[in-house]
Amino acid sequence: MQPIRTEISDTRFRDVLGHYCSGVAVITAIDGGEPVGFACQSFQALSLEPPMVTFAAARTSTTWPRIQGAGRFAANVLAEGQDALCRQFAVSGGDKFAGVDWRAGRTGSPLLTGALAWVDCEITDVLEGGDHVIVVGRVADLAADGRTGPLLFFRGRFGVLADGAC
Template structure:
């Protein structure tokens, strides 16, 4: 027997965040050029989706003002951040005008900003979007892959940044 919809809605938002915050994830920045201007946002809700065809997914908030600009571009770069890039993540994760002020980047193969110091980058084209409640589920086709560094990844855990311990 499935729980009633009202029961599912009875989940406390604070408890939901606290429990799901115990899942550690890597941190990415999704970047594109919109009318020649670099745009991007920090995103820890990113995952590989399919090998054939090669697909990845990420989940921008419906309130994002940056995602519509990236969507319009149609192609973008997923930058996987290294453990020393927490300040860069904060800068690109906040709302505001020129998030790219002082940010060092070069064009990726598809022309999107490739952030200097990223562990790896994934060039993508928009494949599909699906309703995900207060977020959008973005499905992207991978068009290019680059490894840049052997550094360790920046991690997100319990609403803060972390690093891998020595193995």
């Protein structure tokens, strides 16, 4: 079967998919004794048995190879009010952990203080996905703090749930 030919511009793609509201996570790991991480809105559950999650990392990311080398990661789901923290982890270069409180999880990956939830994982697969790679992780440990709502991303901006719950 021949692939369907498409002529979809990057702008149109971003505009249309921007209408899908997502949560925001910071993917973290330890590389050479140093904490590393990046902001990610493509984090999700994959499997209950065994418990697995997935996220996508841009091939151009300089942080992703360091996380891949660590072989493990934590996905820190950001809470409402943590948009500045997200922006700090969204930039390239610099010390993304400057002023950030964290503790090591079961795998050693950084768990960010104040995150709404965290999922600590070992990398099991890395799959091809166009200009990204799709990372699959088996869950080693996880926890949630239901004290507040999630930080959301919609149409290029951060937001929160109106009443803190669905």
